[in-house]
């Protein structure tokens with residue numbers, strides 16, 4: 075299981091990287107806007123300097139030509155840049171062209187198994203199904219991950235399943251059980267993965283006993 079952080083906050087990226095668990099970073103236009111990064115290129119360069127792994131940079135064009143123009147420029151920034159493309163018809167055309175050119179893609183905003191199949195056929199390197207947003211509308215996001223895993227295995231597609239829109243640790247654990255390839259999470263969820271109340275209680279007790287011995 076590869077772990078990515080889903081943020082454009084450089085401090086959080088640095089802290090997660092220092093924990094020794096980070097394999098990549100995903101951003102999206104909303105996350106970049108939240109952090110107020112006016113210079114997208116500069117932000118990506120800084121992220122690439124912190125993390126040696128896949129760094130997803132999302133395009134904002136919605137026509138194939140525009141997506142290709144943006145993506146080719148972004149891909150020049152660093153060898154680790156993966157072009158994040160929306161799962162729409164024009165996006166799939168661009169994914170096919172990027173794949174032929176050797177540019178890696180992360181096909182985002184995936185909400186159905188048929189969309190995921192098309193992304194794989196187009197040659198996507200990663201596909202990003204959004205589990206939390208499906209849960210938000212009373213569907214089961216994790217069911218989608220199981221379906222995509224089964225379909226990719228049935229036909230031998232090598233596109234990696236990147237579980238996105240993760241909201242809590244059980245999304246991560248379920249993704250591991252299903253055999254997804256990557257999970258991208260906000261920093262808060264990464265912190266939650268490391269936490270256990272019995273660890274804290276146990277540590278407090280060890281330290282209190284040690285103090286008694288030495289007093």
Ligand code: G3P
Pocket residue numbers: 080100101102204206207238239240258
């Ligand atoms: O980066 C895409 C995805 O992870 C967004 O998550 O929480 O806005 O649905 P969320």
